[in-house]
Amino acid sequence: MSMKRHSSPMRLAGRIVFVTGAASGIGGAIARRCVDEGASVICADQSEDAIVDLAKGLGSQALAVRCDVTDGHSMERAFETVRQRFGHLHGLVHNAAAPSLDGTVVDLSEEQWRREIDVSLTGAFLASKFALPLMPPNANAAVVFIASQLAHVATGKAVAYCAAKAGLVHLAKAMAVDHAADGIRVNSLSPGAVATPRLLQRFPDLGTADAALGPKHLLGRIAQPDEIAGTAAFLLSADASFITGTDLLVDGGYATR
Numbered sequence: 060m061s062m063k064r065h066s067s068p069m070r071l072a073g074r075i076v077f078v079t080g081a082a083s084g085i086g087g088a089i090a091r092r093c094v095d096e097g098a099s100v101i102c103a104d105q106s107e108d109a110i111v112d113l114a115k116g117l118g119s120q121a122l123a124v125r126c127d128v129t130d131g132h133s134m135e136r137a138f139e140t141v142r143q144r145f146g147h148l149h150g151l152v153h154n155a156a157a158p159s160l161d162g163t164v165v166d167l168s169e170e171q172w173r174r175e176i177d178v179s180l181t182g183a184f185l186a187s188k189f190a191l192p193l194m195p196p197n198a199n200a201a202v203v204f205i206a207s208q209l210a211h212v213a214t215g216k217a218v219a220y221c222a223a224k225a226g227l228v229h230l231a232k233a234m235a236v237d238h239a240a241d242g243i244r245v246n247s248l249s250p251g252a253v254a255t256p257r258l259l260q261r262f263p264d265l266g267t268a269d270a271a272l273g274p275k276h277l278l279g280r281i282a283q284p285d286e287i288a289g290t291a292a293f294l295l296s297a298d299a300s301f302i303t304g305t306d307l308l309v310d311g312g313y314a315t316r
């Protein structure tokens with residue numbers, strides 16, 4: 060498995076970015092990358108110890124906020140903390156996802172279905188509902204939803220995940236229409252398989268995950284979290300100032316064939 064080292068341009072200097080699901084894999088990499096590029100980052104997750112540790116490691120530019128993205132009161136409190144501490148916000152990355160416990164429509168429980176939709180889609184709705192009023196107009200504020208290549212092509216026994224991720228891609232488009240007049244850009248980012256703890260729910264180790272999933276990607280390997288984080292930072296930055304209402308596939312060519 061090869062990994063490209065990033066060099067960090069300071070594309071996000073002075074920006075304030077809220078990242079959900081920051082305690083693990085891709086969310087942690089996005090938080091780190093935003094700090095590296097000059098942003099102050101609110102690391103939001105339900106897993107309190109992990110975000111406190113992450114924020115400590117990132118230093119004074121990071122703030123840990125415990126919240127449950129499925130709970131409106133919890134999200135309102137989290138963004139009130141942002142308002143009191145920073146006054147405004149330039150970026151939202153909704154990255155949290157429920158553990159991958161999926162199935163067919165026949166064997167998936169109603170509770171599992173609701174959990175997936177709640178964390179991915181309702182979480183995006185709630186985070187956006189409280190984030191957007193904190194975004195100054197015409198300041199290149201941006202929202203990024205972390206979707207999946209499985210928003211574009213389906214796979215077996217993943218009905219809730221596929222549906223939730225496709226919903227996120229279209230939610231971004233609908234929001235892009237509503238908020239373009241304020242200069243707020245809304246996009247989604249669809250990774251292929253990425254080496255994170257999430258894959259350990261299905262494979263004994265990341266080497267086995269890469270051997271099984273790598274060949275499904277044109278590039279013959281799974282991604283490293285920082286390869287997704289670099290693209291998220293790009294979408295949040297002025298380099299992406301004319302990009303809104305789109306989905307960016309960062310999937311090593313998975314969805315091409």
Ligand SMILES: NC(=O)c1ccc[n+]([C@@H]2O[C@H](COP(=O)([O-])OP(=O)(O)OC[C@H]3O[C@@H](n4cnc5c(N)ncnc54)[C@H](O)[C@@H]3O)[C@@H](O)[C@H]2O)c1
Binds near residue numbers: 083
């Ligand atoms: N890893 C992959 O192969 C892959 C591929 C495509 C897309 N994605 C997407 O990228 C995103 C991040 O993936 P990952 O692999 O880093 O996931 P992960 O499972 O390692 O981390 C998810 C994080 O979300 C948090 N979370 C879950 N429910 C929450 C809730 N209700 N409130 C607050 N936080 C909550 C968890 O505590 C965890 O820290 C997800 O949206 C995932 O669907 C991942």
